[in-house]
Amino acid sequence: MDFDKILEEIGDFGRYQKIKYYLLCLPVFFAAANSLSYVFTVGHQHYRCLIPECESAETAHYDTNWLPHALPGEIQLDGTYKIDHCNRFKPIVNGSKYFGETCSVLMFSKETIKCNQWVFDKSSYTIAEAWNIVCEENKWKLALVGTAHFAGVIVGSLWMAFGDHLGRKITLILATFFMSLTGIGQALSTSYEMFVTFAFLNAVGLSGIYPLAFIMGLEMVGKTKRGVAGIICNYFYSIGVALLGVMAYFYTNYIVLQLLISIPPMILFIYYWIIPESVRWLLAKNKNKRAIKIIEKAAEVNGTKISEETLKNFRELEVAEENSSANKRIDESKSEIFPALREMLTTPVMVLRILILLYNFAVNALIYFGLSLNSVSLSGNKYFNFVLVSLVEIPGYYVGLLAIEKFGRVPTFSGAMFICGITCALCGYADVLWLQIALFLIGKLGITCSFSVTYIHSSEMMPTVIRSSCIGFFATMSRVGSLASPFAPFLEIYYKPLPYLVFGFLAFVGGILYLYLPETLNRKLPNTVEEAMRIRFQADLNGETPLNEKVTKPE
Known part of the structure; x- marks a missing residue:
């Protein structure tokens, strides 16, 4: 059964698909917030040594006018005094004596000693204060949270294999629930070790959500609407990240912030009853009756009619399913994935395409997360910078949407990468603040555009039976790139x-490498490896499809 032809009858992006598609984007929204929450939960928090000769631990304030008397440091160009966080001047008086928050320079020598107590800036509350993670010798503990996160993201790529075997819907629901549960575990952790463990597990859960929701959205629409479907999903991701920055500004306590982004997704277990399984997956698994029910429901909601020829095909499929044994169907479903992978990996053309995609997924993730993480280090308000760098992704996605429909997937991706490459190189030499920020934002816009295109394009090149596994494999390589970004x-x-x-x-x-890949604009999704192999290099966009089927564009 040709599902693309059926979509032409019932509506390639009708009311039914739109409702289900936007529901699919909600888990992406929460996954986005969880994916970068560690920027604030583990973020830099100002601290200094406690001076027991001048203050008590219960009433101490981070900023006081006598700090230069008790703490070594240096005066900055703007006149502020930058203190040493971990050393203090040795007191002349014997023992600790509290003088009522009044300090004189005469009370201290110029000899420095290590601190054993600290005062934190109360404008925020992170795990640094929760477990006294201070000074250079303990910075690795903060960095380890990011490493654990990206390691969890890599392990979480296994969700995609489950998506091909168990089904897209149930796997998405399980991943969302797991992300929510472990996010709550992060917030309620009672030790650093417990927090790092839940950070790892949280990343395992969230890493399966975006690619699964993306594939389900892509598989429910017609070939002329795949670009729109892919880009809108990315809008939800960007808004989720930007809203994280806004919430972090108002809720500076990391426990409250983590609970705010982790509890709401728990309700999405109801998707089991309101979100349909991917019809393409059901057809590929010979679950024809379930697929036909969903198609008929979509036609009813969209207000369209199914042709007699299609109805006849439905009846034939139902009979074929009834005549096949349950055991045979199970055996076939188990055996489809590995032969397809073996066939693809023994074909030089497909191997070369996969290698190019793997490189670009890794590079896109490295640059994307590298720029995102560095946004809080730019001059100015870190929350504003984080939100600004997140929101610039939206025009990046919009430009990508317009370009892929006008010029195609390959030219859009390569053009975006060239723009990103040029602006990043120039940014390194920009010594004027506004110019540096402008180049930074243009580079982020370019890498955002290319990242969104490569997900759409790679999905259109992979066969249905192993599409989820392939995207999971590519996503794993992107996580390897993101793992290197903090360094x-x-x-x-x-x-x-x-x-x-x-x-x-x-x-x-x-x-440059991406120019080698074939164009897929307005072409039907391949169901088998053979169909995927027949996608021609730089095919004529107005010509024939890989299966010699003319593409009819809507008026």
């Missing part, structure tokens, strides 16, 4: 613009 700033040690130059070079190479 990019360390390249500044060798040469200050080096991180941006590396981003620019990798993006430029990716854009």
